[in-house]
Amino acid sequence: MKILLEELPHQLEALQALDEAFYGLDERTTDPDKDYVYANPIIKGRGNENTNIDIKMETGTGKTYVGVRAMYDLHQKYGLFKFIVVVPSPAIKEGWKNFIEADYAKQHFSQFYENTQINLNVINAGDFNSKKGLLPAHLVEFIEGDRLNSSTIQVLLINAGMLNSASMKKDYAQTLLSGWTSPLEGLKATRPIVMIDEPHRFPRDKANYKSITAVEPQMIIRFGATFPDVKVGKGRQASFVKDYYRKQPQFNLNAVSSFNNGLVKGIDVYYPNVTETESKERYVVESVTNQQLVLKHNSTLYTYGKGDDIGFDGDIYYEGAKRLSNGLELEKGMSFLPATMTNSYQELIIRDAIEKHFEAEIPNFMRENEYQPKVKTLSLFFIDSIKSYRDEKGWLKELFEKHLRRKLEALIREFRLKKLPREQEYLSFLQATLADLTENVHAGYFGEDRGSGDEAIQAEVDDILKNKEKLLSFKDGKGNWQTRRFLFSKWTLREGWDNPNVFMIAKLRTSGSENSKIQEVGRGLRLPVDENGHRLLQDELPSRLRFLIGYDEKDFANKLVAEVNDDAVVKLNESKLTPAMIQLIIEKTNNLDEETLLGQLDAASIIKRNNDFKENGFEKLIELYPVLTEATQVKTGKITTGGPKNKQRIKLNKENWNKMRHLWEQFSNRYMLEFDRINDEALQLLIDEMIRDKDNFTLQYPEFTRNELYYNDENGEMRVREQKANYDSRKPITGMKYGEFLLKLTQRTKLKPAQLHKSLLSALKETYGGNKDYLNELTLSNLVRDFKDRFEKRYAQSYRYHPLEFQASTSVFDVMKNDFKEDILATIIGINEDSDIVDDGRQLYEIPPLRYDSMKPERELLKYGYGSNILSFGKLPKKAIQVPKYMGGTTTPDFVYIVEREDKSHVYLLVETKAEGSGKRLSDEQIVAIQERFFGALKQYGVEYQEATAAQDVYDKLRKVAKLNDK
The missing domain is CATH 3.40.1350 (Trna Endonuclease; Chain: A, domain 1)
Known part of the structure; x- marks a missing residue:
């Protein structure tokens, strides 16, 4: 099984926004080192904060894809070839490494960037050999990579802690070809472009960010779902706002858009009930040190020393080092219910989780018919106690296997009675799972697994971290079932690890802290792929994540919805029509300007003259312009509590439907599209028409912007008027080389180069006097659009239904x-x-x-x-x-x-x-x-x-x- 990467519209929009935000190369630089072969070309505004770019994309929408493709794009268009990718953790580093090195990724990018490759250099802890005075080979390879190899992009993948280490700043006995003995000085000399993943982990006032700026990047591009906060104001008037380089992201795919547009899975939150009495027995961590724990229940304080039994059912004692014997790590302010910490309560979640797994797995395997590719279903368990899973007789492992075995046996009995080929195939999969239950069906990955030396554990870890295709495949190369689909971890599999086919997450550990709710469900948000590696959009497979948690987090769904809505660019004000709300309505509604809108709302008794809402005015506005909620609030049903049982269903009036029974039997027939073949002569005629259309060829002029200062009479302040785009009509932008333009036109139209060349070269010489300035991006876009329009109009009539x-x-x-x-x-x-x-x-x-x-x-x-x-x-x-x-x-x-x-x-x-x-x-x-x-x-x-x-x-x-x- 090979994952098939596809060009998704929102990812292409992110790349376009990045390109538009990039200022380009500094062609007029007088820097004497501008042609230094070990360094990037010099860009405009290098090192200035306003040159930096922020790309905001929700978890699960493809940030890594956009980041890697941006490297290819910047290399192809501007010759930039040295990029440093800075990540906050080893898991995220592994995610980037696996993606860049994956064959499916290389094959995908080769379609657009022919003969271009990434030379990935990864720096890990321990790579520096201080005794011998040697630099890490990967670091040397990155610094000494030169421009002469024009088909290679040099990428250094490193975590910020290593950038900030003393090893990066000292001098070594080894001298680089570029003349440097200090790693940091060598990196500075490359004039790198730095990419930061998970920017909220790198606030600009912290050491990790300062270590990034120490390499003196020409430009920093940050990719993230969340960005750091910065304090604005002082005292009681102080507030926190998101810290963006240019005050706002250059691309913003927020959580509301991601959920509402089906770019991520919907979420159903489940939790098992406890009794009313148990729900009131809440304990809060008043204080905790390595030797002492103080819990508060109502107004009473209970103090426990190291080794003391804290009295909850389940034989739980304070282990010391800020953790309980069940593995729960404690922090001040954490709250929990004693009832949810017992083995019996966790057994209830495990049993429910197994049921929810198969609720997803069976329809994913069967699909609508046996001609559709199957979808592998994975489930992820987050646990407190590693020993309960890793020990040979670990209670959690034995509990899980007991309930899974019972479920498998019941399903096998059920599917033995079924006769359809896909049902019999699933029976075989279930039988193989039961036979393989204790060996390969489930696996774990925990921080302490690194360096454990256990080969079996290491194999599990490699499968989870590195062998994504294996986890997504149903069979191996020999035709044997791949039964592994239940994964256990202790929050290790968070940012940086992804598998699109996680359909169920069970949280067996108490959270207590106010972590990002989106981050907690983030491992299951990505849209799934089928067994052929094809990414399934929501209209192909309406997929949802089942998230099981303890009763002590019963408000999780409400908090998640609030967090998603808070991520919207425009915030709704229920008392006043704000300028942002006005602008949103205008943007989303054709043929409407602000004056017309306000007139309509005034006439409908929705707003007052000062734009405050009249009685029920806000509700009337939402009814009149539902786009306000669609763009600012997650749609009802995208995130639910209780899952399917809370999804509203509509009962069919079958008497009326049966009046059309014979018609729907006809509609249930499947049809095949049969196309007429378009011969080369007809295609050449279409190409000739496209090339002869003079509207498609245009000169492209440079664009600049101008800020206008004006005096505000109301408060006596100087203000900057909105920027205006202007065009310099004196000299057009230099066009592409003919071969480059022809190659791009070929790639974007999928036409043969010989067919295009015949018409293009003739038109360039005869109509445009050989002026290659017409071979620019605008002309390219015009030709591609024109060809598609002409092709659609003719091709749309060249098929029949059978x-x-x-x-x-x-x-x-x-x-x-x-x-x-x-x-x-x-x-x-x-x-x-x-x-x-x-x-x-x-x-x-x-x-x-x-x-x-x-x-x-x-x-x-x-x-x-x-x-x-x-x-x-x-x-x-x-x-x-x-x-x-x-x-x-x-x-x-x-x-x-x-x-x-x-x-x-x-x-x-x-x-x-x-x-x-x-x-x-x-x-x-x-x-x-x-x-x-x-x-x-x-x-x-x-x-x-x-x-x-x-x-x-x-x-x-x-x-x-x-x-x-x-x-």
Whole structure:
């Protein structure tokens, strides 16, 4: 199994933002060392704080990918080739190392950066040999790498503690070719670009950050989900704000966007209940030293010395060194319930965790049909006591194996009765798991494992840390099942370690401290990959993380939601319409300016003249502009307490659905797209048209910005007016070399170089007088966009649908039972709801509430008083029909109507809606064209189709199809 990296839109946006924030090379520098072969070219503004760049990306969205690809990009565009990656811990260092060295990563990047490679140099503790006066070989290799090898990027991977060590500052007997004997001086001379991972671990007033600036980087790029805080003001007026280089990140993919746009898994939080009496028995650590522990219960203090039994069920005593005998590390202010610290309570969590694992594993293995690749399911356990797992007779290990064995035996009995090939395959997987239970099914990684010398433990650690593909694979090269999928750790597997197929995390240790909740669930947020290494987006596999914790953290979900919402760029103010809220509405709404918006809100009695909200004004604003909550708050259902049982489900009105049974049996058929072959002559004609279009070729001019100072009469202060972009029209930017431009055009259009060369060279000579300044990034973008537009328009008509000889279930129809489902998740119908409606018996679901996505036209259509000839109607859930798209994936219309005609025959009207004023993208046009073609071939079944941007479009179509003369 090989992981297949893909270009995800948000990662490309991060790279584009980084490139736009980079000031470029200093072509006018007078530095006498500008051509020093061991150093990077000199960049504009080198060493200035405003040159530095912050890239903020939520955990699980691909920060390492963006960081590594940024190196390739900066090398290709600007010749930068020396990068120092600074990380806060060995685990994070291992994550970077594994990714950079992975074959799948090298293969992926080679598509875009041909013949370019990274020479990775990793510095570890103990690499310096002071006795012999020798420098680490990797350090020497990095410093002495030169520009002459133009296809190699030199990367030094190091943790900040090593940068700050005395070994980096002393002189050695060994002299580098570049003339330096001190590692630090040698690193300075390379004029490095420094990348920092997990920037919140490097506050700028701390020693670790100062050791980074000691290498005198030309520019620092920070990648992180969280950034350090900086204190602003003094005394009671003081507050903390995020410390960004340029006051804000140059790219900001925050937690709200990540959850709402399906870039990470949803989360279901579970905890076992305790009795009401037990829930009140809370103890707080009043103080703790190596020799003494003081606990506070209500107002009473209890003092324990080293070795004293603290009296909780489970034979727990104070071990000393700020830890209990069960391995719990203590700190002042930590609170816990005695009931949650017992073995019986942890057994309850283990049993629940195993159940939750298989709730995810079985559907991930089965998928919707046996033609879809399987998905390996992993579970992660965080524990207090390492001995309870590592000891030969460790109670936790024995407890886990006992409950897992019981579950496996029950599932094996169940699947022996099943007959489908995928079910029989899963039976084999279960049997192999049971046979392998004590050897390979589960594994642990703890800090003390490093250097233990135990070969078996080291093999476990290597599998967890380094062999990601093995953990994600179902079988090895010999066809044997890979059964390992339960991992145990003690917070060691946190930042820096990732495996996308973690679907369950069980926290058997007490937290107590106010750690970042997102960091705690972070190991399970990444979207999964299937057995072929393909990353599965939420519309391909709606995946969720099951997070099991103790009762003492029963408010975890609320705190997590609050933390996610607090990460939003714009904060909602429920008493006043703020400038930030106004700007957000304008940005997300077409054809609207501030004056028009305020006029509308004033007329609707939502705001006062000073923009304060009138009574219920905030609620009215949210209803009118739901984009405010969509952009600033995590959607309902993305993070839940209690998991599926708390997910709202909508019951189908099966009487109405059965009126369309024969139609849905037809929709359950799978279809194959058959494309016409486009010959080389036709393709060449398309290329010629693209090249001949003079609008595609343009000169690119340098851009500069200007700050305008003005005097503020209100407070007498000087202010900086908003920056304005200006263009220097005197001299265009020098274009690319012809070969470079042709190569980029080839890569981005996937066309043959010979085909492009024939037209491009002729046009350059004959139309543009051989002026290569036309070969720039703007021209390149214009040509790529034009080619795709022309290709889509012609290619979109060059395919047909052919039914296959098998069926598959949809979101509403189960082909195995040959029946409609009883209920479905409410969120796949719509994200909003309206309870103000009376059920007249014609809706597709039992109501209230109505579920919908847009106010207009969707809610209008659902609440309209239709005539008696409309027998049934309603909004279709996602994937109810699954029409294949020629660009990949499937599409389903938004509405269906059953219309009774004058002769009592029935017509089925399928409607694709588009919210009013939202504009139409090319992809929307393609979807409509696809649906028109697909449903146009089903007219013999009474199917009609309509695109609607307004409710009136639907009403007009309904009147038309109801008439016999329109049949």
